[in-house]
Amino acid sequence: MPTAMEIYKLLPKTNCGECKFPTCLAFAMQLANQKVSLEACPSVSDEAKAQLEESGAPPIRSVTIGSGELAVKMGDETQLFRHDKTFYNPTVLGLIADDSAGLEAMRTRVDDAHSAAFERVGQILRVDSVALRHSSGSEEDYLEAVKAAAGKELPIVLMCEDAALAAKAADACADKKPLLYRATGANFDAMAELAKGRSLPLVVGGVAGLDELVELSERAKKAGLSDVLLEPPIDSSGKMLENMTVIRRAAIKSKFRPLGFPTIAVLGSSTADKMNASLGVMKYASAIMMEEMPRDFVYPLLALRQNIYTDPQVPIQVKPGLYPVGEPTESSPVMFTTNFSLTYFTVRADIEKSKVPAWLLVVDTEGQSVMTAFAAGKMTPESVAKAVDDFKVKEKSNRNEIIIPGMVSRMSGKLNELTDLKVTVGPRESSGLPKMMKSLA
Amino acid sequence: MGFEVPKEKFGGRIKEVAIGATKEYGGTRRAKLVAGGSNGLPFHLFEGESGPMPLVAMDVVDTMRMVPERLQETMGPSLADPAGWAKKCEAEWGADMCVLKLASANPEEEDRPAEELEALVSKVLQTTALPLAVYGCGFEEKDAKVMEKVSNVAKGERLFLGLAEEKAYKSLAAASMANGHGIVAFSNLDINLAKQMNILLLDFGMKPENILMDPLMAPLGMGLEYSYSNIERLRLGALSGDPVLQMPMICDCSCAWTVPEALEENPEHGDVKMRGIYWETITALSAAVAGAGIVVMRHPESVKMLRDTLKSLAGGE
Numbered sequence: 001m002p003t004a005m006e007i008y009k010l011l012p013k014t015n016c017g018e019c020k021f022p023t024c025l026a027f028a029m030q031l032a033n034q035k036v037s038l039e040a041c042p043s044v045s046d047e048a049k050a051q052l053e054e055s056g057a058p059p060i061r062s063v064t065i066g067s068g069e070l071a072v073k074m075g076d077e078t079q080l081f082r083h084d085k086t087f088y089n090p091t092v093l094g095l096i097a098d099d100s101a102g103l104e105a106m107r108t109r110v111d112d113a114h115s116a117a118f119e120r121v122g123q124i125l126r127v128d129s130v131a132l133r134h135s136s137g138s139e140e141d142y143l144e145a146v147k148a149a150a151g152k153e154l155p156i157v158l159m160c161e162d163a164a165l166a167a168k169a170a171d172a173c174a175d176k177k178p179l180l181y182r183a184t185g186a187n188f189d190a191m192a193e194l195a196k197g198r199s200l201p202l203v204v205g206g207v208a209g210l211d212e213l214v215e216l217s218e219r220a221k222k223a224g225l226s227d228v229l230l231e232p233p234i235d236s237s238g239k240m241l242e243n244m245t246v247i248r249r250a251a252i253k254s255k256f257r258p259l260g261f262p263t264i265a266v267l268g269s270s271t272a273d274k275m276n277a278s279l280g281v282m283k284y285a286s287a288i289m290m291e292e293m294p295r296d297f298v299y300p301l302l303a304l305r306q307n308i309y310t311d312p313q314v315p316i317q318v319k320p321g322l323y324p325v326g327e328p329t330e331s332s333p334v335m336f337t338t339n340f341s342l343t344y345f346t347v348r349a350d351i352e353k354s355k356v357p358a359w360l361l362v363v364d365t366e367g368q369s370v371m372t373a374f375a376a377g378k379m380t381p382e383s384v385a386k387a388v389d390d391f392k393v394k395e396k397s398n399r400n401e402i403i404i405p406g407m408v409s410r411m412s413g414k415l416n417e418l419t420d421l422k423v424t425v426g427p428r429e430s431s432g433l434p435k436m437m438k439s440l441a
Numbered sequence: 442m443g444f445e446v447p448k449e450k451f452g453g454r455i456k457e458v459a460i461g462a463t464k465e466y467g468g469t470r471r472a473k474l475v476a477g478g479s480n481g482l483p484f485h486l487f488e489g490e491s492g493p494m495p496l497v498a499m500d501v502v503d504t505m506r507m508v509p510e511r512l513q514e515t516m517g518p519s520l521a522d523p524a525g526w527a528k529k530c531e532a533e534w535g536a537d538m539c540v541l542k543l544a545s546a547n548p549e550e551e552d553r554p555a556e557e558l559e560a561l562v563s564k565v566l567q568t569t570a571l572p573l574a575v576y577g578c579g580f581e582e583k584d585a586k587v588m589e590k591v592s593n594v595a596k597g598e599r600l601f602l603g604l605a606e607e608k609a610y611k612s613l614a615a616a617s618m619a620n621g622h623g624i625v626a627f628s629n630l631d632i633n634l635a636k637q638m639n640i641l642l643l644d645f646g647m648k649p650e651n652i653l654m655d656p657l658m659a660p661l662g663m664g665l666e667y668s669y670s671n672i673e674r675l676r677l678g679a680l681s682g683d684p685v686l687q688m689p690m691i692c693d694c695s696c697a698w699t700v701p702e703a704l705e706e707n708p709e710h711g712d713v714k715m716r717g718i719y720w721e722t723i724t725a726l727s728a729a730v731a732g733a734g735i736v737v738m739r740h741p742e743s744v745k746m747l748r749d750t751l752k753s754l755a756g757g758e
Contacts, residue, residue: 081677083670118709120662214444237753241730242487249447256444275750278723282669282730296711300661300719303702304727307666342664349663349699435549 002055004032010048011041018042031056059252060260062089063201063227065129065179066155072128074229074286075262080248083312090309091280092287093301094129094157096266097145099137106132106145114152116298121341122319125302131181131266131289132169133159139168146172157181157289159266161206163190170198179287181264182206182231183216192223203264205231210243210259217258228261229287237276240265244284262286274301281305315367316341322391323348326357333440334393335403335426336361336384340369343430350430354437359397363387370405381414388419406432448488451680454480455492455734456687458623458650460538461572462599467621470598471570474537476653476734477689482676483732484754494755496735497725497744498574499536500695501526503553503561504545511704515714516740523561524568531569534741535748538572540693541565546578546587555583559590566595574601574625574653574691577613585612592616601625601653601691607638614645623651625691630657630667632674632686639685649688653735658692660700661724668692669731676732689734697721698739722746729754 008028019040021027030036031052038044038052062076072092079085095116097109110130117126130149134142142165149156150173158173159181160166166180177200183191184206195202202225204216213230220228232243247263250256265285267273269292280288281304293301310316318339325348337347339362351358363384365373373379388394388402402421404411406428416423427436457478462468476496481489502508503523512520519525523541530536543558545551562575575591577584588602589612602617603625610626617624626642628635635656642652656675659668672690679686697703703720706713721743725736729751738744 081670081673082666083674210446211444236757237750238484238486238756241484241754245485246446246487249449250444254447256447258444271746272749272753274719275722275726275746275753278726279730279750279754282727294711294715295709296713296716297719299702299710300716300723303662304665304723307661307664308669310666312666312670342659342667345663345700349701352701432549 002032002052004029006055007031007052010044010052012043012045014043016043054257057260059255060248060262061226061228063229063262065092065157065177065201067175067177068153070128070153070155071177072155077248077284078252080252082308086311086313087309089286090305091285092128092155093277093293093298093305094131094287094289095127095293096131096133096159096289096291098133098135098291099142099145100135102137103141103144106141107148110145110149110152112293114154116293116295118299118302120303120306121316123306125306127154127293127298129155129157129287129289131157131159134162134165139165143168143172149173150176155179159289161187161191163187163194166191167194170194170200174198177201179203179229181266183220185212185216188216188219189223192220192225196224201227201229203229203231205264207231208233210246214258217261221258229264230259230261231264231266234265234276237272237279240276240279241283244280248284264289267291277301278304282308317367318344318362320362320364320387320391322393322396323360323362324357325351325360326355328357328359328397330396330398332357332359332397333399333401333403333437334359334361334397336363336387337405337430338363338365338368338370338373338379340365340367340373343369347430347433350433351437354434356437356440358437359393361387361391361393361402370407374408374411379408381411381418384411384415385418388421403436446487449482449485451480451489451682453680453682453684453687454478455676455679455689456649458653458689458734460496460574460599460601460623462597466599467597468599469566469570470572472572473599474572476691477687480680482680483730486756491755494751495729495733496537497535497748497751498538498540498691498735498737499530499534499744500540500542500693500737500739501530501565502542502544503558504551506550507542507544509698509704511713511717512698512739524564527565527569527571531571534744536571536744538574538735539565539569540574540576540737542576543587544578546580546583548578548580548583555586555590558587559594562591563594566598573598574603576603576625579604581609581612584609585616588613588616589619592620592622595622596620599623603627604655605638605642607634607641610638610641611645614642614647617651618647623653625653625655626688627655628657630659630671632671632678635675636683636685639688643685649684652688653691654688655691655693658694658696658724658728660694660697660703661720661727662702663700665724665727669727672728672731672733690732691735691737692725692728692733693737694721694725694728695737695739697724718742718746722750726750
C-alpha cells in the first residue's frame with residue numbers, strides 16, 4: 001500500500017472539497033488507511049488513477065467466478081506459509097465434462113459435480129465448479145451441455161480454445177460469470193477480445209515455461225484484462241511444486257505484478273493426477289480441474305483442503321450437543337469432552353475402539369482443549385451441568401452417571417451437586433478409554 | 442519487465458543421520474540408510490540440494506489389538522506374525538525400513554514379558570535385513586526393561602529406539618547409547634518441546650547424529666494442519682541455522698488408520714478400501730511436502746502411491 005504522501009503527489013491538489021474532506025492531503029490520508037475510495041475524487045486523472053490502483057492492489061488479485069451463493073473467490077492470498085497467518089480462499093475444485101463422451105455423459109457429469117457435497121465438522125465441503133471441455137464432440141452438444149450447466153447452481157469453467165464457440169458458450173451461461181479457459185500463444189487476441197467484451201475472467205496458459213507465462217500475462221494487461229488466472233506448466237509433481245511456489249513467491253515477496261494472479265492446474269484421471277491435486281491444495285493452486293473425481297478420493301481431498309485452509313488462529317469447533325457413538329441405548333454410559341474438534345475426534349475414535357456404544361456430550365469450550373478450557377474457566381461444573389440440562393442427557397440415558405476427563409477430576413464434587421449424577425473419573429488420556437469402557441460393559 | 446526466479450538461500454542444513462548398520466559397520470542390515478541432508482525446503486530443487494529422498498518406513502505392530510479389522514482383511518493374514526509381516530515389508534512391499542512397535546508390552550493389556558519381546562526382536566532381525574526402529578509401549582517402567590534387552594540383542598545393528606519423551610527419556614537414552622543405537626525424540630506438536638527434547642538428549646550425552654525427531658503427525662481430518670505447519674516451522678527453523686532443530690524428522694502416518702472416516706463403510710464417500718489408501722497417502726504426502734525425512738506408513742498400496750509421487754517430486758516424470 002502506498003503512503004499518504006505518495007498518494008497525495010498523484011492527487012490534483014486543488015483542495016476542491018468535493019470528496020467531503022477539506023484538503024487533498026486529508027483525503028490522501030484516508031485513502032492510505034483504506035477508509036475511502038478513490039472514486040470520491042471527481043478530478044483525479046486517469047493516469048494517476050491507474051497508478052494508484054496498481055500500487056494499492058493486493059499482491060495476488062482476487063478473481064470470482066459464478067454467481068449467487070455458490071460463487072467462488074480465488075487468489076487474494078498474502079502468505080507462503082499458513083502458520084504466518086492463514087490461507088484465505090480454498091482451492092476451487094472442478095469436475096471436467098468432456099464433449100468427446102457425448103451430451104448424455106456430459107449431463108451426468110454436471111449432475112455428479114453438483115451432488116459431490118458433504119457435511120464434515122459442521123461445514124459443507126463440495127466440488128465447487130463444473131468445467132465443460134470442448135474436444136472432439138459436436139458444437140451443438142457442447143452448447144447444449146453448457147445450457148444444462150447454466151440451469152444449475154455451480155460456477156462454470158468453459159474449456160474451449162475456439163474463441164467463436166467459446167463466445168456462444170459464454171452467451172449461453174452469461175449470468176453465471178463463467179471462467180474462460182484459455183488464451184494461449186495461438187489464440188490470444190481472439191480470447192482476450194472475448195474476455196474483454198463480456199467482462200469475464202480468463203485463464204492464460206498452454207506455455208512451456210514461466211517466462212512465456214509472464215509474457216502472456218503482460219499481453220493480457222495490455223489488452224485491458226484484469227481478471228486473469230495463470231496456468232503454469234506441470235509436467236511432473238516436482239515441476240508443479242516449483243512453478244506454483246515461484247509464482248506465489250514472485251507475487252508476494254517480489255510484488256511482481258505479472259504473476260500476481262490466482263493459478264489453475266488442469267489434471268487428468270490417473271493416480272499421479274490425484275496426488276498432484278493433493279499437492280496443489282497444499283502448494284498454492286487456486287483452482288484444480290480434474291477428469292475424474294471418484295468419491296473415495298474427493299472426500300479425503302476435500303478434508304485436506306478443509307485442514308490446510310483452516311485459520312491457524314481459530315480452532316475448528318464441533319457443535320455442542322449430545323452425540324451417539326455406536327448405537328447407544330438408555331443404559332449406555334455418558335461422558336463429556338470439549339468442542340475442540342481435535343479433542344472430540346480423538347475421544348470419539350477411542351470410544352469407538354472400545355466397541356461399547358456411548359453418549360458423548362460435547363460441551364462448548366470455544367474450541368479449547370480440556371486442560372486449557374479448564375484453566376481458563378471455559379469449562380466449569382456449571383457449564384457442564386448446563387450442557388447436561390440443555391441436551392437432555394437424563395432423558396437419553398438412565399444410568400444416572402457421567403464419566404469425566406481425568407484431567408478435570410477436581411470438578412467431581414461440584415458437578416455431582418449440580419446434576420445429581422454419579423461422577424466417575426475417566427482416564428487422563430483418552431487412549432485409556434477403551435480399557436475403561438470395556439470394564440463398564 | 443524481465444523475470445528473475447526468486448530463490449531462497451538458507452544458512453542451515455538438515456543433518457544426515459544413518460539408520461541401520463551393514464556388515465561393514467558391524468551389523469547385518471542390508472543397507473545403511475541416510476535420512477536428512479539437505480539445505481533447502483523439501484523438493485525445492487531449483488534452489489537447494491535435494492538431499493536423499495524421504496525414506497518410506499513401514500510399521501509392524503506386534504498385536505492385532507492395534508490393527509483395525511479392515512486392514513487385517515485387506516493386507517492379508519501375514520500380519521498376525523510380526524516377523525512374517527516385516528518380511529513382507531522387505532520382500533514384497535518395498536519398504537526402506539521397518540518400525541517395529543512393541544505395543545503388546547503394554548502392562549494394562551497383553552503385558553508380554555520383556556524376554557518374549559527380546560526374542561521377537563531377535564527373530565525379526567533374523568527374518569529381515571531391513572534397518573529397524575523399535576518402539577516401546579509408552580509405559581516407562583516396562584519400556585525400560587524391554588528396551589535394555591532389545592538394545593543388547595541388537596548390538597551393532599544401529600536400531601532407532603523410541604519414543605523418548607520429556608518425562609521419560611533417560612532409560613531409553615541409556616539403552617540406546619549402550620550399544621551404539623539411535624533414538625527417536627518425541628514431542629507433541631510443539632516446536633519448543635521438540636527443541637527441548639533434543640537438548641535433553643544431547644545433555645544426557647547422546648550425539649546429534651544419533652537422534653531423529655518425531656514431532657507427532659496428526660492424520661488427515663484429525664489435526665493434519667497442526668502437524669503440517671509444525672513440521673514446516675521445524676524445517677524452516679533448522680534451515681535458518683538452529684543446530685538443535687537440524688535432526689531429520691520421522692513422521693508416523695500410519696495414524697491415518699485410526700481415523701473412522703478412513704475405515705467406515707459409507708457409500709456416499711465411495712469405496713472404503715481406496716478411501717483408506719488415499720487417506721494414508723495424503724497424510725504421508727503432506728508430511729513429506731512439509732519436511733519429513735522419514736514417513737512411516739502401513740498399507741502397501743499407499744506406500745506405492747507415495748513412492749511414485751516422491752519420485753515425480755524429486756525430478757522424475
